[in-house]
Amino acid sequence: MxxxxxxxxxxxxxxxxxxxxxxxxxxxxxxxxxELAWRLGVRSITVQREEIIADGGASPDAPLTQAAAIAVxxxxxxxxxxxxxxxxxxxxxxxxxxxxxxxxxxxxxxxxSAIEAFGKxxxxxxxxxxxxxxxxxxxxxxxxxxxxxxxxxxVLCFADGRSGPSASIxxxxxxxxxATSRDHYQTIDLRLADAxxxxxxxxxxAASTGPRPFARIGDRRTxxxxxxxxxxxxxx
Amino acid sequence: MNIRKIxxxxxxxxxxxxxxxxxxxxxxxVAAVIENPWHGQGFVEDLGPGIDATASELGAVLAPRVMExxxxxxxxxxxxxxxxxxxxxxxxxxxxxxxxxxxHFRDAAQASTLLPAVEKRGEAGAVxxxxxxxxxxxxxxxHHQTFEWRVADAPHPGExxxxxxxxTGGRPQQxxxxxxxxx
Numbered sequence: 001m002x003x004x005x006x007x008x009x010x011x012x013x014x015x016x017x018x019x020x021x022x023x024x025x026x027x028x029x030x031x032x033x034x035e036l037a038w039r040l041g042v043r044s045i046t047v048q049r050e051e052i053i054a055d056g057g058a059s060p061d062a063p064l065t066q067a068a069a070i071a072v073x074x075x076x077x078x079x080x081x082x083x084x085x086x087x088x089x090x091x092x093x094x095x096x097x098x099x100x101x102x103x104x105x106x107x108x109x110x111x112x113s114a115i116e117a118f119g120k121x122x123x124x125x126x127x128x129x130x131x132x133x134x135x136x137x138x139x140x141x142x143x144x145x146x147x148x149x150x151x152x153x154x155v156l157c158f159a160d161g162r163s164g165p166s167a168s169i170x171x172x173x174x175x176x177x178x179a180t181s182r183d184h185y186q187t188i189d190l191r192l193a194d195a196x197x198x199x200x201x202x203x204x205x206a207a208s209t210g211p212r213p214f215a216r217i218g219d220r221r222t223x224x225x226x227x228x229x230x231x232x233x234x235x236x
Numbered sequence: 237m238n239i240r241k242i243x244x245x246x247x248x249x250x251x252x253x254x255x256x257x258x259x260x261x262x263x264x265x266v267a268a269v270i271e272n273p274w275h276g277q278g279f280v281e282d283l284g285p286g287i288d289a290t291a292s293e294l295g296a297v298l299a300p301r302v303m304e305x306x307x308x309x310x311x312x313x314x315x316x317x318x319x320x321x322x323x324x325x326x327x328x329x330x331x332x333x334x335x336x337x338x339x340h341f342r343d344a345a346q347a348s349t350l351l352p353a354v355e356k357r358g359e360a361g362a363v364x365x366x367x368x369x370x371x372x373x374x375x376x377x378x379h380h381q382t383f384e385w386r387v388a389d390a391p392h393p394g395e396x397x398x399x400x401x402x403x404t405g406g407r408p409q410q411x412x413x414x415x416x417x418x419x
Contacts, residue, residue, distance in 0.1 A: 034250065038250045038256060042250055043246060043249070043250055043252065044245040044247055044251075046246065046249045048243065048244070049244040049246075050241060050243050051242040052241045054238065054239065054240045054241075055240065184395060189389070193384035193385075
């Protein structure tokens with residue numbers, strides 16, 4: 001006997017269909033991935049691109065360009081409880097999000113050879129669980145697609161959280177093939193005026209063309225041995 | 237003109253009110269964060285030389301970037317000046333309320349109307365709303381819209397954030413009667 005994962009509805013929310021049911025409304029395949037993303041509940045895709053030409057009153061040899069792409073979508077698990085199986089919707093939605101978001105990073109910064117650092121993020125609206133945010137970015141269905149498209153090998157660093165609309169999130173990035181390259185540790189600050197609503201999620205892919213402007217705090221290869229010994233004798 | 241950074245936001249609206257927007261509406265805004273040309277000079281009576289040195293160059297930097305982000309055409313547009321806390325709002329207004337600045341955008345967009353604007357003073361990360369109106373007829377009600385934005389680390393007290401914004405269409409799912417139906 002096989003058991004089917006149970007998707008439990010909270011009392012009073014029985015009329016609310018999981019958003020993926022909408023896929024059944026279409027007879028034909030979507031024309032492109034943007035249309036597929038819309039069918040999966042995406043209502044907007046925002047790209048923020050930052051060209052840092054100068055900092056601290058000086059200009060680096062090469063400007064640093066960062067970008068982040070943010071999809072706002074209906075929470076596929078709205079109305080479900082903590083026992084719901086997240087895998088089916090995550091496997092369906094996450095790769096499409098990774099594709100449409102990474103396409104936009106390549107458009108803003110590309111080609112992949114020009115991109116040196118990357119990161120990801122997810123923010124769930126206040127009616128959802130933090131686990132819903134994690135389900136869309138912390139599996140290979142998101143990360144492997146993004147990594148392959150950006151020609152990286154590192155684990156993707158991330159930020160996730162739950163908030164109302166208008167909250168900001170600072171998404172971290174590190175080197176796409178050398179995650180311990182300290183020069184490449186950087187973040188991008190993002191905020192959407194009206195997202196995520198209570199029953200929505202924001203999913204974010206971020207990338208950058210190089211190290212921080214004027215990076216000069218060394219690296220683990222240049223660090224001396226540092227232990228708590230150095231704290232001794234600093235106080236009475 | 238000393239530019240510290242240029243930030244671009246492009247927002248594609250695929251659905252609104254639960255319905256698909258077909259075609260997709262794209263709103264784009266581009267901000268240049270510059271050193272306030274009058275920073276540290278006390279009260280400057282004649283802003284003309286600073287305007288001449290900065291406004292046209294700024295328009296030439298921003299206008300093509302908005303058009304590129306929108307794919308080459310727009311139907312609504314607007315502008316913004318956010319002055320850091322050490323400056324006067326007049327400094328921001330000086331840079332955007334001149335044809336030397338706006339004509340770059342009008343020409344690139346083949347537009348004819350005045351650009352609606354927000355001008356205010358604020359700290360780094362201040363939220364501001366850029367008003368957008370139709371690019372050839374500011375009375376077209378379907379295109380009255382607003383883009384809310386902030387740049388996390390700008391403007392510093394001695395800086396000014398200058399932005400241009402545009403949209404490929406009116407409000408998503410716009411369905412109000414036109415002004416003429418009430419006259």
